[in-house]
Amino acid sequence: MSSVEAAAEQRRHRGTCVLCQKDAELRISHVIPNAIFRGIKRENSGKMITFDDAPEGDIDTTINSWSERLLCGACEMLVGRCEKVFFDTMRSTRSAVRRAHPAGVTFQAINHAALKLFFMSLLWRAAVSVQEVYSKVWLEASLKERLRTLLLAQQAAPARLFGVRVSILTDTTRSQERRLTSAELKQISISPFDRQHARSVSFVFVLEGYLAEIFVPRVTPEQVRAPGLLPSAGIWFVPFLDTFEVEELVRAFVAGVAKDMAAQALKTER
Numbered sequence: 001m002s003s004v005e006a007a008a009e010q011r012r013h014r015g016t017c018v019l020c021q022k023d024a025e026l027r028i029s030h031v032i033p034n035a036i037f038r039g040i041k042r043e044n045s046g047k048m049i050t051f052d053d054a055p056e057g058d059i060d061t062t063i064n065s066w067s068e069r070l071l072c073g074a075c076e077m078l079v080g081r082c083e084k085v086f087f088d089t090m091r092s093t094r095s096a097v098r099r100a101h102p103a104g105v106t107f108q109a110i111n112h113a114a115l116k117l118f119f120m121s122l123l124w125r126a127a128v129s130v131q132e133v134y135s136k137v138w139l140e141a142s143l144k145e146r147l148r149t150l151l152l153a154q155q156a157a158p159a160r161l162f163g164v165r166v167s168i169l170t171d172t173t174r175s176q177e178r179r180l181t182s183a184e185l186k187q188i189s190i191s192p193f194d195r196q197h198a199r200s201v202s203f204v205f206v207l208e209g210y211l212a213e214i215f216v217p218r219v220t221p222e223q224v225r226a227p228g229l230l231p232s233a234g235i236w237f238v239p240f241l242d243t244f245e246v247e248e249l250v251r252a253f254v255a256g257v258a259k260d261m262a263a264q265a266l267k268t269e270r
Contacts, residue, residue: 017072018128019079019152024072031125031134032066032189033083036207066133070125078154079125082118085111090208104227104239105168112232116156119164119230120147123203123214126192133191137203143217156232163219165228167211167241185209185243193248197223204248211241 015026030037071079089110092098099106124147126137139147150157169188171180186209195202195213199220205212215223223229227239243249 013069015069017075018070019075019148020072022072024074026069027071027073027076028067029070029076029079029125030067031122031129031131032205032207033087034067035083035087036189037066066131068129068131070128075152078151079121082114082121085114086118087208089115090210101237104237107236107238108234110236112230112236113156115230116162116164116232117151117154119212119214120157120162121151122205122212123216124148124151126203126205136191136193138194139216159224159232160218161216163215163223164230165213165215165223165226166230166238167213167228168238169206169209169211169243169246170240171244172242173244180243182209188243188249190249190252206249210238211246 013025014023016022017024017026089097089107092107097107097109099108123137124139124144126134127139127144129137146161147157169185170182171185173179188206188209190206192203192205195204197215197220200215200218200223202213202215205214219229227237230236244253
């Protein structure tokens with residue numbers, strides 16, 4: 001590529017960074033960290049199996065990792081530091097950080113504020129994204145701006161405004177031979193979806209074998225008492241959650257099985 005072509009390419013990717021709001025060359029950004037998509041692709045010959053829960057449509061494969069140009073280089077690095085804390089914590093095998101129990105896992109000696117910033121960035125980036133996969137994540141303009149300024153300043157949102165409850169997906173509903181393993185559950189990525197509550201709304205993300213439910217614009221006392229809520233300090237208990245008790249996941253699985261059966265029937269006819 002010549003210097004003239006390189007300059008033209010750079011101009012083509014210039015725009016306003018959605019975080020710092022400065023004119024800059026925009027980098028390719030991933031709302032759900034690209035490390036998760038890389039792991040899925042690595043187990044599936046560089047591709048991901050994709051389908052939706054609509055009655056029509058086929059099961060397909062894709063290399064698309066839901067990326068778009070959102071952030072400048074400096075802001076991408078800012079978000080990247082939070083992602084590193086998430087992976088270092090949730091993937092840790094050190095007993096000083098992560099300990100398994102019959103009902104779940106406890107995390108200790110962790111950076112609570114940085115973890116909260118990661119989940120804040122996850123929600124906020126999904127809300128500002130123009131991709132269809134994030135269409136069910138929405139925030140009122142005032143809250144979207146509040147989260148933007150907090151993220152830019154690297155300040156965790158107050159507990160009364162923002163809360164996240166995390167569970168570890170498991171499969172205990174079927175015989176041992178037919179259960180989904182932990183490695184298989186980590187291969188699941190689903191478009192985030194919303195849930196309506198009496199005094200708040202929550203948005204659910206599935207990533208790295210975890211189900212994260214983010215509550216805004218307020219966290220109720222009932223939600224605070226529920227297991228899995230990320231505290232501001234101290235030990236964090238993350239409970240196990242059977243995958244087949246999550247209605248939205250079951251609906252997606254049923255749609256996938258139905259489409260696979262239809263495809264197999266069509267092959268037989270041919």
